[in-house]
Amino acid sequence: MLELYHHGSSACAAKVRFALAEKELDWTGHYVDILKGEQFDPAYLRINPKAVVPALVHDGEVIPESTVICEYLEDAFPEAPRLFPEGAVERARARLWTKAVDEELHPACSALTYALSHRHMILRNGAGSFDDFLQGAGAEGRAARELKWKWIHDGLAAPGAADKIRLYDSYLKKMETALERHPWLTGDEFSIADVALAPYLNRLAALSCDGMWRDGRLPRVEAWFARIQARPTFYPAFMEWMPDELAEQMRANGAKSWPEVKRRLEI
Template identity: 30%
Template sequence: MSEMVLHGYWRSSAAYRVRIALNLKGIGYRQVGHDLRAGEQRDPAYLAIAPHGLVPALEHEGQILIESPAILEWIEAKWPEPPLLPDTPDAAAKVRTIGALIGCDIHPLNNLRILTRLRDQFDASNPQVKDWIAHWIGEGFGALEQLIARDGGVHAFGDTPTLADCYLVPQVYNAERYNVDLGAFPRILAAADAARSLPAFAAAHPDLQPDFG
């Protein structure tokens, strides 16, 4: 098998999701960092890999994959053990629901390019930006807390790690990074802490990545 290359950025929660999944599957990979703060994602060489100018992108055996939801599903399909999706359609849909709530409804609103536009085009102050972040995380986490209450166990869904946890842990990291008050979300925190205690999640932490800094 040719070397797998993950293009990312140490603090990107979308790249963080993919690192977790690869680690859980025991798949080796090399990382190439692109500093989003410096605009390296818009370098022509990287745009030739990922035309949308976002991370992550994954190169493997001549294939280039972009967008973390597609990459995660591809990983699960290509390396089904250990499974990160339940084996029944109903349960798998619930795991995907958690992933979509985070990946579609929470994370994009607090992405770096959104926050930059709020500052540059609408003169938002840092307190206003932090309020924006806290609002949308709180809105999403309110629903997520209920979903975990319904179907969570040790983890966000059931008692083993799933794709739901691959999404959850980076989003909790983002919330904690911006000092969002998570006191109203004990089930989210318990699930995140259970996942973060596992080596695959711990090794994926942003601070441990080669481009950290």
């Protein structure tokens, strides 16, 4: 039995839902509302002491970390449609993309999500003092929590926020180059690399920032994302779990910030 602890706005959780759908695996969901702090519930902390989603439980075994979960699904269910390319070179390319997501793109996504949108919801609900904020950090270190506090209070004016926008944009340009000769990131076949990147473009679209590739700016990326959205697995993996109210708040908050994002990128 596969059980997934996840949240609608989590890019990492969306990645795993996408992988599960592409591998045609049945699973039971446990929704953890990270915007309400449910990830700090003692019962969930026993599953994932880091207080983050997603976490997969397979027949009682806990598998954390979205990339590790996707690799686990490939190993545990080899009879299901494969996500990793067969060729050694293509598999290496795929791993380079998933490594880049974990090390650079995901932190940038977190910064933009808080700076453009989540900050408004948190401030509206009352962020309290920094000490209160720090106590709910789970395994997150003080430095990381201080940075997130600045994103919440200062938005795009927070130190380093503009750098995160430019980093995000640099990966879109790397995708544009990778897609010059093939329809998918590692070659002619859809792979785990496409699964890994899809949530991060979907996040920009959800934040009204799809102008970073639309209108001829990055035409191959635009065509790639259209192919992603056309897959029958896209809606159940991404849209079905996103609460309507949260989706509208993210869209509206992102739209307010888009002019500043454009200015920073000189679009």
